[in-house]
Amino acid sequence: MKILVMNCGSSSLKYQLIDMENESVLAKGLCERIGIDGSVLTHKPAGGQAWKQEAPMPTHREAIQMVMDALIDNAHGVIKDTDEISAIGHRVVHGGTYYSESVVVDDSVKEAIRDCFDLAPLHNPANLMGIEACEAAMPGKPNVAVFDTAFGMSMEEKAYLYALPYEYYEKYRIRRYGFHGTSHGFVSGEAIKMANLDPKSAKVIVCHLGNGASVSASVGGRCVDTSMGLTPLEGLIMGTRSGDIDPAIVQFVCAHEHLSVDEMLNVLNKKSGVLGLSNGISSDFRDIDEAAAKGDHHAKIALEAYTLRVAKYIGAYAAAMNGVDAIAFTAGVGENDKVMRKNICAYLGFLGVEIDDVKNDVRGENRIISTDGSKVTVLLLPTNEELKIARDTRALTEK
Numbered sequence: 001m002k003i004l005v006m007n008c009g010s011s012s013l014k015y016q017l018i019d020m021e022n023e024s025v026l027a028k029g030l031c032e033r034i035g036i037d038g039s040v041l042t043h044k045p046a047g048g049q050a051w052k053q054e055a056p057m058p059t060h061r062e063a064i065q066m067v068m069d070a071l072i073d074n075a076h077g078v079i080k081d082t083d084e085i086s087a088i089g090h091r092v093v094h095g096g097t098y099y100s101e102s103v104v105v106d107d108s109v110k111e112a113i114r115d116c117f118d119l120a121p122l123h124n125p126a127n128l129m130g131i132e133a134c135e136a137a138m139p140g141k142p143n144v145a146v147f148d149t150a151f152g153m154s155m156e157e158k159a160y161l162y163a164l165p166y167e168y169y170e171k172y173r174i175r176r177y178g179f180h181g182t183s184h185g186f187v188s189g190e191a192i193k194m195a196n197l198d199p200k201s202a203k204v205i206v207c208h209l210g211n212g213a214s215v216s217a218s219v220g221g222r223c224v225d226t227s228m229g230l231t232p233l234e235g236l237i238m239g240t241r242s243g244d245i246d247p248a249i250v251q252f253v254c255a256h257e258h259l260s261v262d263e264m265l266n267v268l269n270k271k272s273g274v275l276g277l278s279n280g281i282s283s284d285f286r287d288i289d290e291a292a293a294k295g296d297h298h299a300k301i302a303l304e305a306y307t308l309r310v311a312k313y314i315g316a317y318a319a320a321m322n323g324v325d326a327i328a329f330t331a332g333v334g335e336n337d338k339v340m341r342k343n344i345c346a347y348l349g350f351l352g353v354e355i356d357d358v359k360n361d362v363r364g365e366n367r368i369i370s371t372d373g374s375k376v377t378v379l380l381l382p383t384n385e386e387l388k389i390a391r392d393t394r395a396l397t398e399k
């Protein structure tokens with residue numbers, strides 16, 4: 001069974017074709033600049049060279065047609081006919097309160113995705129465009145929507161409600177949704193298997209530390225709390241996002257800098273985080289690490305503040321669950337930065353966390369990095385959102 005995984009942005013489309021017999025990636029690629037001049041497809045068959053093709057892609061429909069053509073191309077293709085594709089799995093950012101699990105797309109699902117446009121105005125319209133383009137390009141094939149917010153839907157009211165007038169929740173659906181849910185769900189499930197924990201009761205904290213970053217707490221695979229909120233702005237310090245701040249700062253800065261709220265939100269989303277804290281050095285941790293190593297004070301403080309914020313969330317979530325069995329690190333920083341992992345865990349001695357420096361000296365592979373005597377199992381677990389989308393798609397469509 002072969003499954004096509006799609007992740008559509010407003011002007012881009014990422015894809016992977018996965019053979020579910022052995023969960024291997026047959027080909028992957030990217031269409032960029034959809035709807036603007038200079039559209040280009042980059043297609044890479046497994047073990048082969050990347051192949052670039054420039055052609056007009058006024059909409060996602062033309063982009064998907066190019067992907068289909070590339071997949072069956074004589075020279076660069078990996079299948080003979082698109083009929084070999086059994087189903088298509090789509091990343092959809094927001095499912096609102098409609099979906100706590102992945103779902104086969106029908107008209108009501110498309111309506112629900114549309115109904116959540118105001119909750120994810122940059123992503124949901126593009127996700128829906130991708131689904132409709134696949135329906136047109138491959139009529140009759142099942143499409144599955146895998147929601148980034150689904151994992152957070154198991155939170156209880158005490159965790160998802162904000163302490164605001166309740167009517168805002170009723171009128172505008174303002175609540176904590178959480179994002180990166182596909183990653184948190186995948187990694188917490190793998191952590192339970194790898195640490196040999198009871199799948200019904202395991203208390204797991206996942207730290208998804210990439211350019212965007214979030215922490216989740218789950219008991220028996222069900223999310224009980226997560227750090228991103230109504231939008232991905234809340235929680236950890238990120239590459240360019242502030243994470244938690246005193247909300248009154250918005251009014252204060254708007255008044256003094258003569259900014260609109262929209263402009264201030266742009267600052268909080270694009271100019272803050274480690275980029276802001278480092279006084280503009282970079283949003284990329286490799287640059288911040290390098291500057292800190294050379295003695296730059298701002299870079300050093302950015303790293304220390306980032307580390308402290310992650311550690312505080314882990315401590316809070318351990319309290320929320322009355323314990324923690326496993327802590328897993330994933331995504332760009334979590335998978336690659338051994339110093340960051342060690343420094344975060346240095347705060348967690350009170351939980352009985354003990355890192356093994358030799359085991360921690362690793363990048364991007366599944367590994368337990370805590371000592372045998374550590375009271376909490378700490379793991380490095382590369383995330384694989386595409387595989388999770390493919391697995392859900394298979395489970396919902398296999399006859």
Ligand code: AMP
Pocket residue numbers: 209210211212239283284285286289331332333336337
């Ligand atoms: P992601 O959003 O998961 O793709 O993560 C991207 C981020 O991972 C980059 O912005 C970098 O800050 C970080 N990253 C990647 N490689 C390294 C590394 N070797 N050391 C530290 N940070 C890294």
